[in-house]
Amino acid sequence: MHFAIRYVTRYRYDGDVVDNINALRIRPATSGRQQVDHFTVRLSPEVRQHRHEDYFGTDVIEFEVTRSHRELIIDASAHVRTEPQPDPPSGTWEGLAVPGYREAGGEYLMQTDTAAGHPLLAELEAELADARTPLEAVLRTSEVIPDRLEYRKGATYVDSTLGDVLDVRAGVCQDFVHLGLNLLRSRGIAARYVSGYLYTRAEPLGEAGDRAASVEVDTHAWIEALLPNAGGEPRWVSIDPTNRGLVGECHVKIGHGRHYADVPPIKGVYRGSAESALEASVTMTRIEPVG
């Protein structure tokens, strides 16, 4: 599928601020099944952009607004083509123990947050206990989380812990992913946090053209789990615990990490005593393939 993505973030400050320094991880990744045809970021106030690729392979843009200002606008546009993911491999539990798998899984096998002994966590673990293959455990993970937890904005914060999420039995996609990562890693399945965009309208391109195909979304998060592959290399398979099941062509990946803190879309600091108000919008538009 082809998408045009527009991601606009506007910070308004109730006083003058200076030295506003930010790191953006918003550029769609280039991979075997995702191609970026176009990507630009416009900043207001206009300042120089510094790009680099971080440890996890995510494209990072950093900038600083040194002079005094009361508003900051980050306006990003991208054109991306995606393809569906191939059928997931269905290796056995034994496949998790081989050195090649442990090596490929690396740090994604290690927990970043724990809530040992939490009754809800124990319940969820019990639901996965009799999965016959790692693939079944992965797919069930994407089901049990939305079954047992309520999707509710405002129930959690950007830095809520796993314990917080389990206590309120609710959260947003970021929290669902953190919970899923914990469940999978505790079964020895390597799993990583994926940040990206999700196109949420399933119907085909309408008669009215581009406008009808535009949707307002937010940045999204899902999971990549490393599945053993009988007779082959283990492969990363994407699931979405907010929307159940395997990820399809509507998911546009930005990057991955061990947890949210490795791939935050926007992270920044500024100097000044002013408070800020944030408005952010992500618009995704399906566009006709050209040629």
Next chain:
Amino acid sequence: MTSDPLLDGYRIPDGSCDELLETDGRPREHVRALLAALRRLGPEALTDAGRRRDVIFMQQGITFEVSGAGGERRDRPFPLDLVPRVLTAGEWTVIKRGLAQRIRALNAFVDDVYHGREIVRAGIVPWSLIVSRPSFARPVHGIRAPGGVYTHVSGCDLVRAGDGSWRVLEDNVRTPSGISYVLENRLAMTRLMPELFAGQRVRPVENYPSLLLEALQAVAPSPDSDPTVVLWTPGPLNGAYFEHAFLARAMGIELVEASDLVVRDSVCYMRTTGGLRRVHTIYRRLDDDFIDPLEFRPDSVLGVPGLVRAYRAGTVAIANAIGTGVADDKAIYHYVPEMVRFYLSEEPILENVPTYLLSDETVRRWILGRLHEVVVKPTSESGGKGVFIGPQASAEERADEARLIEAHPELYIAQELVHLSTAPTETGDGRLAPRHVDLRPFAVFGEQIRIVPGGLTRVALREGSMIVNSSQGGGSKDTWVLADGDLLEGLPPGLAAREPPRLPDVRYGGWHGQAQQQQQQAAI
């Protein structure tokens, strides 16, 4: 020796090598002159000098904080033992070469870990071990430090085993402290006990600040001949603030805090009364976590936002480099002799203390059966915290330790117990007794590796104790390296001991963080 009032009751603990007496009870050749000088002075002179020492140290503020039994904090003078420790020129040559070799290997390892990972691909150090170290710094992946130097200042801890051989107990390539005590101790000893130095050729240590400054200037990414070097301290509340101020003054450089530094367009500047001034090298005395809130802990108010970007752009050298902690981790230590062979194609001159990683089940079983003999350390603690010494533990303490290990084996290492060597130490009544010691030599790495003769000797003042940390009843000694004629180095160039100009108190409001939570409603 019983007729000697100085050495009355001098009994060497079993298994330890004593640095004063041979096994047959005769004084070792290289300490005879010192012993003779101490005898001439007599016990009264020693106790008297001890009193003068305490007064001077309290007046000069050379104290450290200790917790009393009731948890209250109080200052007490840093206990300088009045009997110097003496190393021969020959011994020192081995230590110096061994350390330089080890530091080169550690430096190569840091570079490798954040770049090609050759040592991982060669199957020597497991990648899973590296990425599980809390000190592995992902934000500096792919960044090459100016001049290729990462471990600018190191303070590895050496011990002398029962057979007299020197071994490395721990590496320390983050922000090792203690050099100020080396310099202060020497100064204090020349004032309190000048008689001891008579007729001895003790190699000087006071050129450390100039060696350090040269190294920091050598790595400065600057075409200027006069790069700006600053010392970044977390502030007066830090336990080592005395040393930060001391070194900044001795080097004649600015002592700065985070609010004095700012990054503009990938270049680091210092705020001064005359405006911004470019900074080329930052000698930082705080942990990675507090360097840059954009890359490390977002709640850090001590950091300089954008500093990692400036570092990535190669416009500023940071000493020690960000991410060096991965090399001195206690679990990584196990592999250092292999690093020497891998990176340098040399055999290690200084050996490790035999060390075991407890994540391996067979090894763990074996160690759990030998807990009464070994030492167990948490991998990510320092300063002697959490160290378990098997032979001194009760059955109950051993059972507790076994439970800790079983719960998180990857967080502990076990080591064979080294019977640290003993050195003659004044016991408070003017007499000498053997007490366990270690040695922390300080090396600086700029264009080349330079090591100040001697280093900080720490001494466990309690009889029989092998814990030398100052926080746990340890003291220190002036450490002498005797000079051979041909090894004598030139006198250090004089350094103006000027007070650095005070920085204006330029402070804006605090830093604010901005982050968006990822939240998207279910599809369809």
